Amino acid sequence: MTLLAFDWALLIEKLVLIAVIVFSSLGIALYTTFAERKVAAILQDRPGPNRAGPFGLLQPFADGLKLMMKEEIIPNTSNKVLFILGPGLAMTAALMTCAVIPWSSHVELFDRKIELQIADINIGILYVFGVVSMGVYGIMIGGWASNNKFSLMAALRGASQAISYELAMGLSLIAVLMLSGSLSLKTIVGEQMADGNFWNIVYQPLGFLIFFVCALAECNRTPFDLPEAENELNFGYHQEYSSMKLGFYLFAEYVNMIMSSAVMACLYFGGYDIPFLDESTLAPNIAAILGVGALLTKIVIFIFIFMWIRWTIPRFRYDQLMNLGWKTMIPLALANMLITGAVILWRAGG
Amino acid sequence: MQALTNRAEGVSRKPMSFMERLYIPAILKGMAITFSHIFKKQPTIRYPEQKRPFSPVFRGLHVLNRDEEGRERCTACGLCAVACPAEAITMEAAERMPNEENLYREEKYAAKYEINMLRCIFCGLCEEACPKDAIYLSETFAPANYTRKGFIYGKEELLIPNPKTNPEAYAEAKGLK
Numbered sequence: 001m002t003l004l005a006f007d008w009a010l011l012i013e014k015l016v017l018i019a020v021i022v023f024s025s026l027g028i029a030l031y032t033t034f035a036e037r038k039v040a041a042i043l044q045d046r047p048g049p050n051r052a053g054p055f056g057l058l059q060p061f062a063d064g065l066k067l068m069m070k071e072e073i074i075p076n077t078s079n080k081v082l083f084i085l086g087p088g089l090a091m092t093a094a095l096m097t098c099a100v101i102p103w104s105s106h107v108e109l110f111d112r113k114i115e116l117q118i119a120d121i122n123i124g125i126l127y128v129f130g131v132v133s134m135g136v137y138g139i140m141i142g143g144w145a146s147n148n149k150f151s152l153m154a155a156l157r158g159a160s161q162a163i164s165y166e167l168a169m170g171l172s173l174i175a176v177l178m179l180s181g182s183l184s185l186k187t188i189v190g191e192q193m194a195d196g197n198f199w200n201i202v203y204q205p206l207g208f209l210i211f212f213v214c215a216l217a218e219c220n221r222t223p224f225d226l227p228e229a230e231n232e233l234n235f236g237y238h239q240e241y242s243s244m245k246l247g248f249y250l251f252a253e254y255v256n257m258i259m260s261s262a263v264m265a266c267l268y269f270g271g272y273d274i275p276f277l278d279e280s281t282l283a284p285n286i287a288a289i290l291g292v293g294a295l296l297t298k299i300v301i302f303i304f305i306f307m308w309i310r311w312t313i314p315r316f317r318y319d320q321l322m323n324l325g326w327k328t329m330i331p332l333a334l335a336n337m338l339i340t341g342a343v344i345l346w347r348a349g350g
Numbered sequence: 351m352q353a354l355t356n357r358a359e360g361v362s363r364k365p366m367s368f369m370e371r372l373y374i375p376a377i378l379k380g381m382a383i384t385f386s387h388i389f390k391k392q393p394t395i396r397y398p399e400q401k402r403p404f405s406p407v408f409r410g411l412h413v414l415n416r417d418e419e420g421r422e423r424c425t426a427c428g429l430c431a432v433a434c435p436a437e438a439i440t441m442e443a444a445e446r447m448p449n450e451e452n453l454y455r456e457e458k459y460a461a462k463y464e465i466n467m468l469r470c471i472f473c474g475l476c477e478e479a480c481p482k483d484a485i486y487l488s489e490t491f492a493p494a495n496y497t498r499k500g501f502i503y504g505k506e507e508l509l510i511p512n513p514k515t516n517p518e519a520y521a522e523a524k525g526l527k
Contacts (some may be wrong), residue, residue: 043384047394312384313377 013114021098021118029254030060032303036254039307067247075147075240082145087241087248090138094255096131100124101262102186104272104291108284116288117186124185125177128263129170132218135256136162139220139227142249143237154236157318158227161217164325165224169214171333172207175340176200176267185263189271193279199270206336208268210329215260217325220253222310226318261302262295269298409472410491412465412503413510413523415484417455420514423484426460433479438469456482463508467493467501488523 034049034056041048049056074083104116121127136159143155177183179200180191192199201208217224228236238249265271272291273279279287316324369375395402404410415423426443444461446454453459477486495501511519 043387045387045390045392045394047392047396050396308381308384309377312380 009112013112014118017114017116018099018118021103022095025095025098025255025258026251028258028299029251030064032254032257033063033250034060035303036307036310039304040311043308043311064247067244070243070246072243072245073240077147078240079145079147082141083240084245086138086142086145087238087245087252089141090135090252091248091255093131093135093138094252094259096134097128097259097263100127100185101259101266102189102271103295104288105279106284107288116292120184120186123183125173125183125188125263125267128185129166129173132256132260133162133166135218135252138249138252139237142241143227146237146240148240150233151237151239154227154229154233154239158220158237161220161224161226161321161325164322165214165217165329168210168325168329168333169218171330171337172204172210172214173267175204175207175337178337178340178344179203185266185271189266189273192270193273199268199273199275201268204268204336204340206332207340208264210333210336211264211267213329215264216306216309217321219256219260219306221257221306223313223316224321225310225315226321229315257303257306258299261299261306264302265295265298271295404489408489409474409477409487410489411467411487411493412470412476412485412508413488414463414505414508415486416510416512416520418513419452420512421451421453421455422459422509423455423482424460424463425456425458425482425484426463427458427481429479429481430476430485433475434470435473435475436469436471438466438471439476440464460505463505465503465508467503468498 037059038048038056040046049059052058052062074080099118100121102115102117102120106113106115108114139158139162140155143151143153143158146152176188180188182188182191188200191197216222220227226236227233228238233239238246241249272295274290274294279291282290417423424441426441428441428443431437431439431441440462441460441464442462443458446457446459472487474487480486493501510523513520
């Protein structure tokens with residue numbers, strides 16, 4: 001009977017939440033591909049895709065259909081298991097991050113208090129890091145399994161880039177953790193929403209800058225898109241991929257963008273906090289919906305900045321990338337961490 | 351070495367200053383430039399809906415003309431085919447029968463008239479050669495087809511609609527509308 005004593009409503013609630021969050025992040029990613037093309041076009045004085053549906057809004061579906069219809073090619077010199085595993089891993093790792101992101105406070109439905117977060121684990125941010133660093137396996141396995149020298153080069157670049165920038169990212173994060181004293185994303189957001197506290201960006205401008213640059217590198221976005229450098233490596237690690245496997249790789253990049261935007265919004269920009277508004281005065285359900293809107297707005301702004309940077313800055317050279325990572329970002333992040341620690345100690349003592 | 355022009359500028363090899371090594375000011379400057387382009391006017395012409403106006407001497411696809419009473423003007427003299435530098439035009443002549451005066455203007459007409467649009471270079475020499483004003487180049491262009499054969503235009507494709515029976519299509523083909 002112990003099995004039946006389980007809180008089944010919780011299971012259903014979480015399953016619904018997971019379905020909604022995963023599918024809506026996929027939907028947003030779908031339209032992010034469209035937004036990328038539109039933003040690129042507008043920044044370059046072009047109209048962009050405008051033929052499929054009104055204002056070209058059906059373009060992502062047309063793109064998806066095209067990718068599905070393409071011939072599935074698996075090179076006969078490739079390692080077939082790994083070749084198929086690669087894109088799946090990239091996509092899974094990208095989507096898994098959304099489990100710990102607090103999308104909003106809580107809603108009250110059927111006399112239940114439903115948290116709008118799949119899992120509020122107390123090591124949330126460590127989990128994000130673990131999953132994000134797994135994402136590089138998608139690139140490495142894809143590049144290795146293709147059995148193509150360009151793909152392998154790209155995979156090597158991707159791996160070394162991810163390792164070098166994850167260090168600086170982690171160090172810049174420690175400063176945030178010292179401020180909030182918790183690894184749970186919900187607590188970090190709650191801390192920023194509390195009365196008298198500002199968003200972490202006010203306390204950690206340098207930390208945010210470092211985190212942002214590292215997020216660009218982690219997402220393989222320009223100027224750090226060395227693993228898929230079109231003009232030197234023929235699209236790098238996904239050169240041998242076709243059809244929906246290629247689609248998964250391309251799509252994972254956009255899901256990664258959304259997730260890192262969400263993490264940045266939670267860590268530095270108050271998550272689902274609406275500036276200059278006290279949410280506790282609102283009804284909890286309205287506050288929750290407005291909170292989701294606030295977080296989504298922040299995510300959209302970050303995604304726009306990602307794209308804006310992509311269509312402005314050319315790619316780094318490999319040695320410049322490594323120099324920036326090891327000789328600039330890590331010392332800066334260390335200094336930021338030390339200064340934050342010193343200030344916290346000084347304030348606690350004074 | 352003496353420079354060929356005085357426009358050449360030497361490459362600066364001096365090490366970057368601190369501000370330059372920060373990258374941030376330069377990146378922000380670049381981003382401001384791209385951002386300003388959001389508000390720029392797009393020079394795009396949305397092609398099938400909007401068309402760029404052609405000059406009056408534009409040479410597009412050929413049209414075989416009719417006179418005011420809807421009779422074909424071509425007499426199959428072959429001067430256009432002779433004038434054609436790409437040898438894109440072929441024709442076969444036929445004699446007008448007594449009851450065909452409303453169809454053909456002269457006693458002789460082209461039973462078959464073909465232009466290979468893949469050979470044609472749109473020079474307009476056929477138009478200049480024609481003594482009867484029977485062929486001229488229109489403003490239509492960019493034909494598309496699935497086969498090479500489809501690019502050999504016969505009389506069905508080339509003849510202008512009859513002004514008597516189908517005046518609207520005639521006016522449109524003439525570019526009067």
